[in-house]
Amino acid sequence: MVGGFVSRGFRGRRRGGREGAADPDRLPPGQYAEAGFPVLTAGPTPRIEATAYRFRIEGLVRHPHQWSLDELRALPGSTFSGDIHCVTKWSKLDTSFGGVSVDTLLDQVEPLPHATHVVAFSYGGYTTNLPLDDVRGGRAWLVWEHEGAPLPPEHGGPARLLVPHLYLWKSAKWVAGLRLLDHDEPGFWETLGYHRRGDPWQEQRYWGD
């Protein structure tokens, strides 16, 4: 910054009054409330026909498995309602996604005892890594609906991973599957300086935080 220069009178779009009268305790450090749902993308939007979509879990599991969207929809459903946080500092409060809990899927494939981490991989080549514990215990979903409507392609449709207690780059769009590993394998942004875990409440944005 040029010696602490401040642009006179600039507040930024988010300052038109806190949308939804957000309780400041709901915002992790360094975040602001955003009413919209910004589209951030690192490449072309994959175009996947719903009927062609497949999600699989492989790696250190007893029974690797693949599901179609119909098969996923036939499983007991689960909805997330709450807040999502992007490392670029916006948080979207009181939103909802519908799909299936990752616990339901993991129960079917039976992770091996020495599995400690996952890599989520997507159509189009995106990857992100997480500790296995962060996708268990009711904290992660595979979702295909956003606020009651089918998840649009620009937000990851037909389906994306949702891990709302971590920064949103961990919620891989156009997710094609999870691979369970016994070691951590940094993904697309993690190999570029972003944090391996990404907990917004500890402001784990970058390597070294």
Next chain:
Amino acid sequence: MDDRDLRLDGNAVAGLLAEVFAVEPTVSWTNCASCGASNQIGALLAYVHGMGAVLRCPGCNQALLRLGRAPGRVWLDLRGMRWLQVEVETG
């Protein structure tokens, strides 16, 4: 709105790259490690947002340059390029 509205040219990251390189980066030539096409950085397809930027081959969409940014730091991954040609002062 999707990537077809959002994508830009490599020229759009000229300022960001100029903070890293000591030369005007957008006229530098690159060679794609995936399809072998040569393009100037300004001609690559750029996907830019707060996390960083990805410059892709206009022919095959391979990520030639991946850039992550944080306050005071920039990370660069050039694995998608076979080479990058940068002009320097002669003599």
Next chain:
Amino acid sequence: MARTALLGRLTWRLARVAAIRRETPRCTTLVLEVPGWSGHRPGQHVDVRLTAEDGYQAERSYSIASAPDGEQVELTVERIDDGEVSPYLVDELHAGDQLELRGPVGGYFVWQPDLGGPLLLVAGGSGVVPLMAMLRHRANQRGTVPTRLLYSSRTAADILYRDELQRLAAADPAVRVTHALTRAQPPGWDGYARRIDAAMLREVSWPPAERPLVYVCGPTRLVEAVATDLVELGHDPARIKTERFGPTGA
């Protein structure tokens, strides 16, 4: 050959707003004085950064509208209704305020008379800004390269630099300006009354055999459609340069 290397790495610096000029209902020109500015090449842009009191920052790129002119730099900004930076630049800035910027950058999308021609410039909306810098520089240099501008706007009121373009074309037979209005046309309108398409490009441009240098600038979708059409008409992709502005409408 123009020197392309910068001396040392580029950093942010402060410019002073010398004057503000309203161009159209949506667009305003900021006339900036930039101490230490060492000039720019037509087509280049600057990155502008705004900082709030709590440290929040927002950055955007703006093409330089003016031809090189000492330490003075003009930016023409289109006000995007739900934008974050442009409403501040258009509504809030006063003469005397300071603005943080970085540049000039973008040596790829540059035209100077020594690059030759003939020169075809295709603009959608505020995409005309960097092309105007090229036209102004060409006029300052008494350039003779045959030049054609095809410029698409929503309505006549949205045409940027309309009078200046008319004067440039009237004064120089080698410059031709053609307008397309996509939403509404005034009575007696003699320009195009539709979006730019392949047929229009064929009518306006030189044949591919003339090997024009082409610069296309504006919203991403328009730029990609025009570039595709030009290649399909037989123009050499290596002689077409694009500057996509992203999703803003024209």
